[in-house]
Amino acid sequence: MPDPTSYRPKPDIAANAATSAGTDDGAGILLEQLKTPSDDDVAAITRLWISTGLIPAIRDSRKDIENCINANHGSLIVARLPSDRQIIATMMTGHDEISGWIHYLAIAEFVQSLGLGRQLVELAEDILRVSNLAEVRVTIETPEIADFYAKLGYEPITDAPQIKAHDVFQTTLMCKRLTP
Structure with missing residues (x-):
């Protein structure tokens, strides 16, 4: 490491x-x-x-x-x-x-x-x-954080379950490939 x-x-x-x-x-x-x-x-x-x-x-x-x-x-x-x-x-x-x-x-x-x-x-x-x-994942709880990670090349995992967080935003998973 x-x-x-x-x-x-x-x-x-x-x-x-x-x-x-x-x-x-x-x-x-x-x-x-x-x-x-x-x-x-x-x-x-x-x-x-x-x-x-x-x-x-x-x-x-x-x-x-x-x-x-x-x-x-x-x-x-x-x-x-x-x-x-x-x-x-x-x-x-x-x-x-x-x-x-x-x-x-x-x-x-x-x-x-x-x-x-x-x-x-x-x-x-x-x-x-x-x-x-091969990849790194993050759990996203706000649209602002989703935008931050999207700018760094992370994409939503579309088949991951979404869970309601704080009654306003569905948490979602995003990932980025680490290897080509």
């Missing part, structure tokens, strides 16, 4: 994120694969997921984080600001030896629209490609 700690966001993305966060050191964003998150990390991830609408405010993310880390093929990647190590983005990736999956892609509002989400998805695809998987 590629070492996510050696992955560096493109300089313009990192600089823009640092500027949006109010830092001017230009050091960019730090990516880290969390293997043993601290209680502060779990609390920060939970706040991010709640603020971005990924989970309801009453839910503790600890179990989801533990399940990902303890899975044979799971990775939890966080993006941090270098100045205060604040977690500004998360992404989980894993696979079942057939398909790769991306879960919990969350980007703090103040750094959205800078390309960080796209770069995290590209990193997930690289991680999954090393495992020789």
Whole structure:
């Protein structure tokens, strides 16, 4: 698996994120694969997921984080600001030896629209490609997220069951081929 700690966001993305966060050191964003998150990390991830609408405010993310880390093929990647190590983005990736999956892609509002989400998805695809998987899948719960993934080459899986989520949108699956 590629070492996510050696992955560096493109300089313009990192600089823009640092500027949006109010830092001017230009050091960019730090990516880290969390293997043993601290209680502060779990609390920060939970706040991010709640603020971005990924989970309801009453839910503790600890179990989801533990399940990902303890899975044979799971990775939890966080993006941090270098100045205060604040977690500004998360992404989980894993696979079942057939398909790769991306879960919990969350980007703090103040750094959205800078390309960080796209770069995290590209990193997930690289991680999954090393495992020789033919495709990666995501579960989509909003039209905006569907549009985001469509721009990255993901297509709806038309024969997958759709489930009503939050009484407004049918969740759907999207996938992208990793091999030609």
